[in-house]
Amino acid sequence: xxxxxxxxxxxxxxxxxxxxxxxxxxxxxxxxxxxxxxxxxxxxxxxxxxxxxxxxxxxxxxxxxxxxxxxxxxxxxxxxxxxxxxxxxxxxxxxxxxxxxxxxxxxxxxxxxxxxxxxxxxxxxxxxxxxxxxxxxxxxxxxxxxxxxxxxxxxxxxxxxxxxxxxxxxxxxxxxxxxxxxxxxxxxxxxxxxxxxxxxxxxxxxxxxxxxxxxxxxxxxxxxxxxxxxxxxxxxxxxxxxxxxxxxxxxxxxxxxxxxxxxxxxxxxxxxxxxxxxxxxxxxxxxxxxxxxxxxxxxxxxxxxxxxxxxxxxxxxxxxxxxxxxxxxxxxxxxxxxxxxxxxxxxxxxxxxxxxxxxxxxxxxxxxxxxxxxxxxxxxxxxxxxxxxxxxxxxxxxxxxxxxxxxxxxxxxxxxxxxxxxxxxxxxxxxxxxxxxxxxxxxxxxxxxxxxxxxxxxxxxxxxxxxxxxxxxxxxxxxxxxxxxxxxxxxxxxxxxxxxxxxxxxxxxxxxxxxxxxxxxxxxxxxxxxx
Numbered sequence: 453x454x455x456x457x458x459x460x461x462x463x464x465x466x467x468x469x470x471x472x473x474x475x476x477x478x479x480x481x482x483x484x485x486x487x488x489x490x491x492x493x494x495x496x497x498x499x500x501x502x503x504x505x506x507x508x509x510x511x512x513x514x515x516x517x518x519x520x521x522x523x524x525x526x527x528x529x530x531x532x533x534x535x536x537x538x539x540x541x542x543x544x545x546x547x548x549x550x551x552x553x554x555x556x557x558x559x560x561x562x563x564x565x566x567x568x569x570x571x572x573x574x575x576x577x578x579x580x581x582x583x584x585x586x587x588x589x590x591x592x593x594x595x596x597x598x599x600x601x602x603x604x605x606x607x608x609x610x611x612x613x614x615x616x617x618x619x620x621x622x623x624x625x626x627x628x629x630x631x632x633x634x635x636x637x638x639x640x641x642x643x644x645x646x647x648x649x650x651x652x653x654x655x656x657x658x659x660x661x662x663x664x665x666x667x668x669x670x671x672x673x674x675x676x677x678x679x680x681x682x683x684x685x686x687x688x689x690x691x692x693x694x695x696x697x698x699x700x701x702x703x704x705x706x707x708x709x710x711x712x713x714x715x716x717x718x719x720x721x722x723x724x725x726x727x728x729x730x731x732x733x734x735x736x737x738x739x740x741x742x743x744x745x746x747x748x749x750x751x752x753x754x755x756x757x758x759x760x761x762x763x764x765x766x767x768x769x770x771x772x773x774x775x776x777x778x779x780x781x782x783x784x785x786x787x788x789x790x791x792x793x794x795x796x797x798x799x800x801x802x803x804x805x806x807x808x809x810x811x812x813x814x815x816x817x818x819x820x821x822x823x824x825x826x827x828x829x830x831x832x833x834x835x836x837x838x839x840x841x842x843x844x845x846x847x848x849x850x851x852x853x854x855x856x857x858x859x860x861x862x863x864x865x866x867x868x869x870x871x872x873x874x875x876x877x878x879x880x881x882x883x884x885x886x887x888x889x890x891x892x893x894x895x896x897x898x899x900x901x902x903x904x905x906x907x908x909x910x911x912x913x914x915x916x917x918x919x920x921x922x923x924x925x926x927x928x929x930x931x932x933x934x935x936x937x938x939x940x941x942x943x944x945x946x947x948x949x950x951x952x953x954x955x956x957x958x959x960x961x962x963x964x965x966x967x968x969x970x971x972x973x974x975x976x977x978x979x980x981x982x983x
Contacts, residue, residue, distance in 0.1 A: 456620065456621075456624055457585040457590050457591065457592065457593055457620070457624070458591065458592045458593070458624050458625075458626070458722065458723050459581060459585070459592075459593050459594075459595065459616065459620065459624060459625050459626070460476075460479065460592060460593070460594045460595070460625075460626045460628060460722075461594075461595050461597065461613045461616075461625065461626070461627050461628065462475060462476040462479075462594065462595065462596045462597065462628045462629075462630060463597045463601050463610070463613075463627070463628070463629050463630070463654060463659075463661075464597075464599070464600050464601065464629070464630045464631065465600050465601045465602075465629060465630070465631040465632075465646075465647070465649075465650025465651070465653065465654065466600070466631045466632040466646045466647060466649075466650050467600070467632050468599065468600055470600075470630050470631065470632050470667055471630060471667055471697070471706075472596050472597075472598075472630045473494070473526035473529050473530075473596055474529060474703050474706050475628070475630050475665055475697070475706070475710070476492060476530075476594050476596040476628075477492065477526075477529045477530050477532075477533035477534065478533065478706040478707040478710050479594060479628070479710070479715065479719070480492050480530070480533060480534050480592075480594050481533045481534060481707045481733070482707055482710060482711060482715065482716075482719065482728050482730075483591075483592050483719070483723070483725075483728075484534060485707075485728035485729050485730055485732070485733075486725040486726055486727070486728045486729075487725060487726065488591040488592055488723070488725055489588070489589060489590050489591045489592075490534060490536075490590060490591065490592050490593075490594065491536070491542075491584055491585060491587075491588035491590040491592075491593045491594070492530045492534065492536075492538075492542065492593070492594040492595075492596070493538075493541070493542045493543060493544070493580065493581070493584050493593070493594070493595055493596070494524060494526050494527065494530075494542070494543045494544075494595075494596045494597075494598060495543075495544050495545075495577065495580075495595060495596070495597050495598060495606075495609045496524055496543060496544070496545045496546070496598035496599075497545075497546050497598055497599045497603060497605040497606035497609065498545055498546060498547065498598075498605070499545070499546050499547040499550070499605075500545060500547050501545060501547040501548045501551055501880065501881070502521060502522045502523065502543075502545065502547075502548065502880065502881060503515070503522050503523050503524050504522035504880040504881055504883075505880045508756055508759070508761075508762040509756050509758070509759045509762065511524075511525075512524075512525045512759070512761030512762060512764060513525045513528070513761060513762050513763060513764045513765060514912070515527045515528040515765065515962065516885055516886060516910050516911075516912045516959065516962060517537070517538045517539050517540055517542065517886065517910075518537045518538070518539065518886055518887045518910065519539050519540050519886050519887075520540070520885030520886030520887075521539065521540030521542075521543065521885075521886075522880070522881065522885065522912070523538070523540075523542070523543045524543055524598075525761065525764050525765075526596065527542055527543060528764060528765050528768070528962070529703070530542070531962070531965075532768060532964075532965055532966055533707070535965055535968075536588075539587070541580060541583060541584055541587065542584065544577070544580050546605060546606075546608070549573065549576060549577065549608075550573075552576065553567065553572060553573060553576055569608055569611075570611065573608045573612075574608060574611050574612040574615055575612075577608065577609060577612035578612050578615065578616050578619060581593060581595060581616065582619075591723075591725075592723060595613070597609050597610065597613065600650070601629070601650055601653045601654045601657070602650075602653045607657075610657050610659070611657070613627075613659065614657060614658045614659050626662050626663065626718070626719075626722045627659055627660070627661040627662050627663070628661060628662065628663045628664075628665060629650070629651060629654055629661040629663070629664050629665070630665040630667065631646070631647040631650045631651065631664065631665070631666060631667065632646065632647065632666075632667045632668075633646070633647050633666045633667065633668050633676075633679055633683075634646065634669075635668070635669045642668065642676055642678075642679050644666075644679060644682050644683055644686070647664070647666060647683060647687075648683070648686050648687060651664065651683075651686075651687040651688075652687075655688070660688060660689075661687075661689060662689070662693060662718055662722070663689070663693045663694075663695060663715075663718040663719075664683055664687060664689050664693065664694045664695070665695045665697050665715075666679060666680070666683060666694060666695065666696050666697065667697050667699075668696055668697065668698055668699075669698070669699060670698035670699040670700070676696060679694070679696060680694040680696060681694075690718075692714060692717045692718070693717065693718040695710065695713045695714050695715050695718075696713055697709060697710065697713055701740075701741075702737070702740050704733065704736055704737060704740060704966050705737050705740075707730065707733050708730060708733050708734065708737060711728065711730060716728075732967055735967070736775070736966055736967045739775040739776075739778075740775060742778070743780075744778050744779050744780040746778075746779045746780065746981060747779065747780040747781075747782055748774065748777075748779045748780070748781055748782065748800050748801070748977060748980045748981050749782045749784050749798070749799040749800045749801075749980075750770060750781065750782070750783055750784065750799060750800065750801050750802070750803060750976070750977075750980060751784045751785075751786045751795065751796065751798070751799035751801070751802045751803070751819075752766070752767075752783055752784065752785050752786060752803050752805065753786045753788050753791055753802060753803070753804045753815060753816050753819040754785065754786070754787075754788055754804075754805055754807070754812075755787070755788045755789060755807060755809075755811055755812035757785040757786070757787050760785070763805050765959070765961040765962055765964070766803065766805045766833065766961045767783060768961070768964065768966065769960070769961040769964035769969070769970055769973045770783065770803070770973060770976075770977070771966070772964050772965065772966050772967070772968070772969040772970070772973065773964075773969040773970070773973035773974045773976065773977040774977055775966070775969070776969040776974055776977075777969075777974065777977040777978055777981060779977060779981050781977070784798070784799050786799075786815075786819070787812070787815070788811075788812030788813070788815035788816050788819075789811065789812045789815055790815070791815035791816075791818060791819060793818075793822055796818075796819055796822040796823070796826075796828065797822075797826075799828075800829065800980040800981070800983040801828065801829035801830070801831070801952075801976050801977075801979065801980030801983070802819050802822075802823055802828060802829070802830050802831070803830075803831045803832075803833070803836070803976070804816045804819055804820065804830075804831075804832050804833065804835065804836030804839060804840070805833050805834070805835070805836060805961075806833050806834030806835045806836065806912065806913075806959060807834075807835045808835070808857075809857075810857070810858045810859075813835075813839065813855075813858055816835070816836070816839040817839045817842050817843050817846075818843075819839075820832065820836075820839050820840040820842075820843040820844075821843040821846070821847065823950070823953055824840075824843060824844065824847065824928070824929045824930075824947055824950065824953065827949075827950050827951055827953075828950075828983075829950075829951065829952040829953070829976055829979040829980045829983065830947075830950070830952070830953045830954070830955070830976075831954060831955065831972060831973065831976045832945075832954070832955025832956070833955070833956065833958075833959060833960070833961065834911075834912065834913055834956075834957060834958065834959055835913075836955055837917075837942075837944075837945060837955035837956055837957050838855055838867045838915065838917065838957075840930065840945060840953075840955045841866055841867060841917050841925055841930065841942075841945060841955075842854055842855065842866055842867060843928070844924075844925045844926075844927075844928030844929050844930040844945075845866040845921055845924050845925050845928055846928065847927070847928035847929060848923075848924035848925060848926070848927030848928030848929075849924055849927060849928075850864060850866060850921060850924045851864075852864050853866045853921070853924075854866070854867070855867035855868070855915055856868045856869050856915065857869070857914075857915050865918055866917065866918050866921045866924070866925065867915050867916065867917055867918060868915060868916065868918045869914060869915055869916075870884060870913075870914060870915065870916045870941075873914045873915075876914070877914065882914075883911075883912055883913055883914045884911050884912070884913055884914070885911060885912055886910060886911065887908050887909070887910055887911075888908065888909065888910075888911050888936065888943075888958070889906065889907070889908050889936070889937055890906075890907050890908070890909065890934045890935065890936060890937070890943035890944065890958070891905060891906055891934060891935060891936075891937050892904070892905045892906075892907060892933060892934040892944060893905075893932075893933055893934060896931070896933040896934070896944075896946060897933070897946050897948075897952075897954065898933045898934060898944050898946055898954055898972075899933075901954070901971045901972060901975045902971050903971070907934070909943075909956060909958030909959065909960050909963065910958055910959045910960075910962045910963065911957065911958050911959065912959060913957060916941050916942065916957070917932075917941075917942035917945075917957075919932075919942060925945075929947050929949060929950075930945045930946070930947055930953075931945065931946055931947075931948055932944070932945055933945055933946045933954075934956075941957070942957065943956060943957050943958065944956050944957070951979055951982075952975060952976060952978075952979030952980075954972060954975070954976075956972065960972045960973070961973070
């Protein structure tokens, strides 16, 4: 009989962005290295139903799960650290929660009862924990509570977490609080009072943490020996359960740093399953810390160059490819609205990532055209494939070729809206989303890159390549290298006369891992390093 699932709840305090997601993912990686089956989810207080309509400049990238949920970027961290594919149930926003509850009430599922915050909302939150643990058949299920303790909009999640031990037993629940301990340069000391106040707020809600993770300035960590004892004294936790976590040069150092900082003691009191095999993380960090002799400059032609979190999975995939290739990556941000041929000439390879809207699109088309004409390594992702096709069609004789998304007229619409998507342009959650299979043509460069002709990539798009223009696209230098299994949708294109010019309608960056680079990114770095 399967051992009862254990649950870890991660809350945060003092400041937002304190690192709860990375810490939750790191604990998951450590437990997985012990041979345990680990799953993870996030509860986010905002009232958006999902992340699909959030402004990426404000909120960072929209990550897409295998089943097509548009989510917070933390799920990307979860997948990269655990090497497990998340689902739509791996994130619950307040908006999604209340919408589900209200839909149930409107359909009569509560039988006329008064629907209240407690117990109906809290019960539904708790059910998501149980459902995820069951669906993933987890030994340990980790739950990150978004926001900071005390935020009004997150109280229903905190209350659900407080009540949960009555369902599974307190011995099966571990509470972890991540807080910030600031360094005051004027007095040359760490101040624990903000962390104490944060922990007091948590206790006032009825939760006494089993572990406290104190985020600190790495440069001053040598002066911190009293912090753990002080937090333990004033906050009611064991001193060996206070884990001091310094800033890291790379987030992938955090699992190793956590082990070095003593996270195993409280974890092993909770679930003892032998020592973790951290060799994979040690090898990765050794790669990251190596000093390659060759530098490769990759230009990212994008419109949100002032917020690189908008393209987080892409930049992480590029890093993984650089580590695998043994080169030093220099990412050069090229503003798509102001891009020139001089910008494209100044880099060794170019990536055009996904995106929406007309702003900056001509700069992206120009980047693809430059790479076609100058044999510059190119990787197009989603919109990056569409602008490549537009560039090729223009070269192939379709003057003013464009996408219907950007106002293309009949006869010029080399990219058009997919069947069934008309009228949904401003509606969330209605695009072609999630994992879809594709078939690569035998003998193509992409089939060689993948080492297969049947592949799966994640998608997030509403427009597709118009195959009525196949001949003009071919005349402009591109070949269709892969389609959906029925041949209806163009999934991959490549330039036969270029050393490395490939593009996909999918988002391969979502399936890259820090210790296993995606082949399309690995191919780009390999080709760019030769330049």
